[in-house]
Amino acid sequence: xxxxxxxxxxxxxxxxxxxxxxxxxxxxxxxxxxxxxxxxxxxxxxxxxxxxxxxxxxxxxxxxxxxxxxxxxxxxxxxxxxxxxxxxxxxxxxxxxxxxxxxxxxxxxxxxxxxxxxxxxx
Numbered sequence: 001x002x003x004x005x006x007x008x009x010x011x012x013x014x015x016x017x018x019x020x021x022x023x024x025x026x027x028x029x030x031x032x033x034x035x036x037x038x039x040x041x042x043x044x045x046x047x048x049x050x051x052x053x054x055x056x057x058x059x060x061x062x063x064x065x066x067x068x069x070x071x072x073x074x075x076x077x078x079x080x081x082x083x084x085x086x087x088x089x090x091x092x093x094x095x096x097x098x099x100x101x102x103x104x105x106x107x108x109x110x111x112x113x114x115x116x117x118x119x120x121x122x
Contacts, residue, residue, distance in 0.1 A: 026051075026058060026060075028051055028052050028053055029049045029050065029051055029052070029058055030049050030050055030051075030052050031047045031048070031049035031069075031097070031101065032048060032049050032050070033047065033048050033049075033101070033104060033105075034046070034047050034065060034067075034101050034102070034104070034105040035047060035048060035059075035061075036105060036106070042106070044062075044065040044105060045061060045062065045065075046059065046060045046061040046062050046065065047059075047060045047062070047065060047101075048060070067097075067098055067101050067102060068098075069097040069098040069101065070094035070095070070096070070097065070098055071094055071096060071098055071099070072094060072095065072096035072099070
C-alpha cells in the first residue's frame with residue numbers, strides 16, 4: 001500500500017483490476033490450512049479459512065494455489081534503543097503464514113536462509 005505510481009496508491013489500482021476480472025471476491029479471509037489433493041500426490045487442491053470480521057468459515061477448491069502471504073515480523077528484539085525501539089519496516093501483522101501454510105501441507109522449504117537486511121542512513 002506504500003507504492004506510488006504517478007501519485008496514486010498501487011493497492012486500489014490492483015483491487016479494481018481484481019474486481020473486474022473475478023466473478024466473486026472474498027475479502028478479509030484468513031486462510032488457516034491448505035487442502036491436499038487425494039488423487040494426486042503432493043498437490044494442493046484448495047484451502048480453508050474464516051472471515052476475520054464475521055467468523056464465517058470457507059472451504060475453497062482450486063486447480064492451482066498461490067501462497068502470497070507475508071513473512072514474519074517482530075520475531076527478534078530490535079537492536080534500536082529509545083526512539084527507534086519497536087519500529088519496523090515490515091508490516092506488524094505479518095505472522096509468517098507464507099512459511100507456515102506450505103510447511104503444514106508438507107512442503108520442503110528450501111533457500112529460506114536468505115533474509116533482507118536494509119541499509120539505513122541517518
